[in-house]
Amino acid sequence: MRMRNKYRKPTTLRCNAGSRCSMSAVVWSLVGCLLILHLYSIVHHKDGVGEEFQMRMSHHPQFHELQKVEEVNIQIPPPRGKRSPRAGKRRPRRTTTLIDEFLDENSQLRHIFFPDKKTSIGPLKDQGNDSYYYQPGRIWLDTEGNPIQAHGGGILYDEKTRTHYWYGEYKDGPTYHAHKKGAARVDIIGVGCYSSMDLWAWKDEGIVLAAEENDETHDLHKSNVLERPKVIYNEKTRKYVMWMHIDDTNYTKASVGTAISDYPTGPFEYLHSQRPHGFDSRDMTIFKDDDGVAYLIYSSEDNSELHIGPLTEDYLNVTSNARRILVGQHREAPALFKYQGTYYMITSGCTGWAPNEALAHAAESIMGPWETMGNPCIGGNKMFRLANFFAQSTFVLPLPGFPGSFIFMADRWNPADLRDSRYVWLPLIVGGPADQPLEYNFGFPVWSRVSIYWHRKWRLPQGWSGLK
Structure with a gap:
């Protein structure tokens, strides 16, 4: 579908009767035609590649299963009885929604959003036919039988050890409010690390970046905030580099912190914090491109x-080059990934611990402009889709050997008890026409739709290997 470009001035060719158009007008007309043909060839090529991938997927029964729309009623x-104070603050006069029930720790539906430990999944339990199945929202146990503590995290695949490492916030402490209007929080314990060969059975590698117990001026003092740690490897320096959101109790520091290690399992040495490019920084992530x-x-x-x-070559600092994107859209929790030369990103709205609608964005250049593609969620029910399956994005992990297929990683926050926040991992597939036309360019997108499919339980396709 074509749409008028509001940034593009109309072009008219004026010719007097009995005269010929100017040579420059003819040249520019030819240039315009060639440009349109070039754009069409790009779209046609990408559509062809996408159709080829879709054909391959259609003959793979497990991919067919992952793309089935699973509804929830x-x-x-x-x-019944008194509602919890947190739920009571949300416009008590209007009709109760599933989000109200989600936020109400006294809700009769609590078990749907936060199933009890009897339903937990993990390698030490006799799962029967459910082994290796992801079951979003259930307690996920590590290889020692303890709940995994890796919230707001991300995954690094390490070429040396041919192992996946999952880093995240270790929140195994009491939830409290620093003051009456303060957000729910847990004292900094540190960054947890788990290792896995198959992305399902995770071994606890311990705290790889620990809190500072005594020095109250330190960024990592337990009274402060450490969120969304991400780790990437620098081939030139042979260092593992961790970036994270660093803040104080009142979220006024709004900075990023950096740490390094010689090994993926740490220990990491904390270096410093900063306000990148001189601006406040809260929810953040790191993305390493194909060129390093x-x-x-x-x-x-x-x-x-x-x-x-971009970061500096050693990944320890930001460069002076930066762009503002999604201006005025109030988005957070960015999770970036790349497919067929196009950059994609999932974000959430800004509603604190409460769930909200996810949006997918795309760009031909990582520095923008970025286009908003719409809500990527499919299945569940309307409220599930509008609440991003009651979770918040944190990372998107590509599946080697299955182009266009990814794992969408998200956190289902439990503000009443943050240590009991759950993980929502779902299949994400790039394919099919985008929902919305372009805003800043021509009226047809050169990328495919991003779809996150809801499943009560699902597993990776047979034949998948955790090794790249």
């Missing part, structure tokens, strides 16, 4: 926009 029960250049992406200007810019 939940009846909201009538009010790494980028920092972070919410800024009171979460009203995102900033993106």
Whole structure:
């Protein structure tokens, strides 16, 4: 579908009767035609590649299963007893929604969002036919039988050890409020690390970056905030580099912190914090491109926009080059990935611990412009889709050997008890026409739709190998 480009001035060719058009007008007309043909060839080529991949997937029964729309029918029960204070703050006069029930720790539907430990999954339990199945929202146990603590995290595949390492916030402590209007929080314990060969059975490698117990001026003092740690490897320096959101109790420091290690399992040495490019930074992530250049992406200007810019060659600092993207859209929790030369990103809205609608974005250049493609969620029910399956994006992991297929990683936060926050891993597939036309260019996109499919349980395709 074509749409008028509001940034493009109309061009008219004026010819007097009995005269010929100017040579420059003819030349520019030819240039315009060639440009349109070039854009068409790009779209046609990408569509052809996408169709070829879709044909391959259609003959793979497990991919067919992953793309089935799985619906969820939940009846909201009538009010019973006193609602929790957190749920009562959300416009008590209007009709109760599933989000209200989600936020109400006294809700009769609590077991749907946070199943009890009897339903937990893990390698030490006799799962029967459910082994190696992801079951979003259930307690996920490590190889020692303990709940995995890797919230707001990301995964590094290490070429040396041919192992996946999952880093995240270790929140195994009591939840409290620093003051009456403060957000729910857990004291910094550190960054947890887990290793796996198959992405399902995870071994606890311990705390790889620990909190500072005594020095109250230290960024990692337990009273402060450490969120969304991500680790990438620098081939030139042979260092593992960790970036994270660093803040104080009141979220006024709004900085990023950096740490390094010689090994993926640490220990990591904390270096420093900064406000990147001189701006406040909260939810953030790191993306390493195919050419080895790494980028920092972070919410800024009171979460009203995102900033993106390359890191220095050693990955320890930002360069002076940065762009503002998604200005005025109030997005956070960015999770970037790349497919067939196109950059994609999943973000969430800014509603604290409460779930909200996810959006997918795409760009031909990582520095932008970025286009918003719409809600990527498929299945569940309307409220599931509008609440991003009651979770918040943190990372998108590509599956080697299956082009266009990824694992969407998200956190289902439990603000009443943050250590009991759950993991929502779902299949993400790139394919099919995009939902929305371009805003800044011509009226047809040159990329495919991003789809995240809801499943009560699912597993990776047979034949998948954790080795790249």
